[in-house]
Amino acid sequence: MDSLGLFILLMLGCFQWTAAPAAEEITWTYTGLVGQSEWSEYFPDCGGTSQSPIDVVTTQTKYDPSLIPVIPLGYSQHGNKPFTLYNNGHTAVIELPEWMGLEGLPWLFTAVQMHLHWGSGGPSHGGSEHTINGLSADAELHVVHYNSELYPNMSAAMTQRDGLAVLGILIVTGEETNPAFNNIINYLSRIKHADQKVSIPAFDVQTLLPKDLGRYYRYNGSLTTPPCYQSVIWTLFHERVQISKAQLLKLETILYSSKVSDPDKMLLQDNYRTTQPLNHRVVFTSFSAESGKELSSGEVTAIVIGVMCGCVGLAVIVRFIVKTIRFFTLLHHETVVDEGAGESKREKTRRGPELDL
The missing domain is CATH 3.10.200.10 (Alpha carbonic anhydrase)
Known part of the structure; x- marks a missing residue:
């Protein structure tokens, strides 16, 4: 290669080196x-x-x-x-x-x-x-x-x-x-x-x-x-x-x-x-997905209060139901007793007065 070709190659290499800066720059x-x-x-x-x-x-x-x-x-x-x-x-x-x-x-x-x-x-x-x-x-x-x-x-x-x-x-x-x-x-x-x-x-x-x-x-x-x-x-x-x-x-x-x-x-x-x-x-x-939701202290308190209120409410409902059942049971018993007494009285009326022998 002649000196002119070598010079051109060197110039091209120098141009490429200067035209392409390092990534850090x-x-x-x-x-x-x-x-x-x-x-x-x-x-x-x-x-x-x-x-x-x-x-x-x-x-x-x-x-x-x-x-x-x-x-x-x-x-x-x-x-x-x-x-x-x-x-x-x-x-x-x-x-x-x-x-x-x-x-x-x-x-x-x-x-x-x-x-x-x-x-x-x-x-x-x-x-x-x-x-x-x-x-x-x-x-x-x-x-x-x-x-x-x-x-x-x-x-x-x-x-x-x-x-x-x-x-x-x-x-x-x-x-x-x-x-x-x-x-x-x-x-x-x-x-x-x-x-x-x-x-x-x-x-x-x-x-x-x-x-x-x-x-x-x-x-x-x-x-x-x-x-x-x-x-x-x-x-x-x-x-x-x-x-x-x-x-x-x-x-x-x-x-x-x-x-x-x-x-x-x-x-x-x-x-x-x-x-x-x-x-x-x-x-x-x-x-895990099940534990992914974090509860704040306020949310935990709300849940506890909600559960307690739910339990109290359930107890009140159960008590009301029990009392209602007892009331109707007693009422039914009294009705049966009254009906029995009335039937006995009617039977005596049909037979007439009983005579002592």
């Missing part, structure tokens, strides 16, 4: 030029068959009695060292210390970080990534862990099928403020723009979780953001946690996906991925 978004529908073009795993999030259809889940409650390790042992909260342009992330972990899975998992997903329309307008029977919640919290039994760190684990374990907590809104979530929401104004970080007081992370850690849905899936590695053992809790409408409003309106230096300010909203096909996967549950 691509700026993806939820909507726009590199939005969700284009993720798989730049991040091949995003087009895989085991993607997350999913819609959990409860009638198609399978009960697995071997699924035990997950056990948070060190979640409440936050110590005096502050947490780091930062805006990565896609969500608000809280880095977690390595002494926090998770048991109740096939391996021991070490905590890495947690983050949130939300919408833009307020309550009842969606914002969660996972849905149950087609219904979304207002937001969703993810607590991310890596398999520290098999892999040395998060980077090594995140590409392996058994590398990660993520807790999914669905968030709904109500009237009462959730003090646990204020440990995050009250500091969002300090990281309004992408790439901003702040140290916040450490707090008990377990207070963010549902009280019932024994009822959940389990399936194999992926990261819900690029590069979408299919390496996650998902635990989606059946019980939802509640925050106030005011807390949700702050979450939806304080942060920007743009940097301080960007001329155009873009609110960080609707940072949730749409549900993905389940394909060949099975969603397992740790609870």
Whole structure:
């Protein structure tokens, strides 16, 4: 090959190398030029068959009695060292210390970080990534862990099928403020723009979780953001946690996906991925259908009172029936006696007066 041909080949190779940036350098978004529908073009795993999030259809889940409650390790042992909260342009992330972990899975998992997903329309307008029977919640919290039994760190684990374990907590809104979530929401104004970080007081992370850690849905899936590695053992809790409408409003309106230096300010909203096909996967549950409905203390009290009232009512009815039967029995007996006396009197009248002999 002559020198001109070699030069052309080198130039073509250089052009291809510069024109195709590494996946890590691509700026993806939820909507726009590199939005969700284009993720798989730049991040091949995003087009895989085991993607997350999913819609959990409860009638198609399978009960697995071997699924035990997950056990948070060190979640409440936050110590005096502050947490780091930062805006990565896609969500608000809280880095977690390595002494926090998770048991109740096939391996021991070490905590890495947690983050949130939300919408833009307020309550009842969606914002969660996972849905149950087609219904979304207002937001969703993810607590991310890596398999520290098999892999040395998060980077090594995140590409392996058994590398990660993520807790999914669905968030709904109500009237009462959730003090646990204020440990995050009250500091969002300090990281309004992408790439901003702040140290916040450490707090008990377990207070963010549902009280019932024994009822959940389990399936194999992926990261819900690029590069979408299919390496996650998902635990989606059946019980939802509640925050106030005011807390949700702050979450939806304080942060920007743009940097301080960007001329155009873009609110960080609707940072949730749409549900993905389940394909060949099975969603397992740790609870049977019969025990799937949780009763509140109010419902239990109402049931107990209802049963007691029913028993009292039944006793009154039985007593009334018994008294009625006794009354009619006595009345019938008296009628028979009266009829017998009358018959005897009539018989004497027909015979006439009796004579003493």
